[in-house]
Amino acid sequence: MIVFLVGFMGCGKSTKAKQLANRLNCAVIDLDAEIVKKVGKSIAEYFAEFGEAAFRKLESDTLKIYPYPETCVVATGGGLPCFFDNMDWMNAKGQTVYLQMTPAQLVSRLGNREKRPLLKGMDDEQLFTFIELKLVERNPFYTQSKVILDAFNLDAELLEKRLKGN
16 A cells, blocks of 8 residues: 655655654655655755746656555655646555644744745745645645545554554
8 A cells, every 4th residue: 555645844744654654664755855866956956946837747757657665655745736637646546645734733833944945035924824825725635635634743653543444
């Protein structure tokens, strides 16, 4: 089984992917890290040099051509489910989990904004408004996930139980 974790930046996809993979004794794949390896530059550098459209295409291609092991947990980028047919593709290939948080919870977790291209230079109030607007855009995609969980204070044990239908 391939488990795809989706949700807004800062919701804990990378952290929960590692914890869940440890519990399931399987591989963990961070798609952003794979992209960085592939292009030899940070996401922020790639974004600045080539723009969002080029990044979203690269992100989608990476999602679909990655040689996933039979069982693994995949941390996706926050915007990945919202472009092309990525959400449909992930739902067809594995189990999707939306790690849901409120805008206030996300602001509290997004302290270092300089490495995140979409958040550079924002104060807390601007960030809150930005997240509110982005969630209105992205929730129709995120909520197509097979499992939706409140990710604030979520532990890996509960995540594993929900994946197994408990």
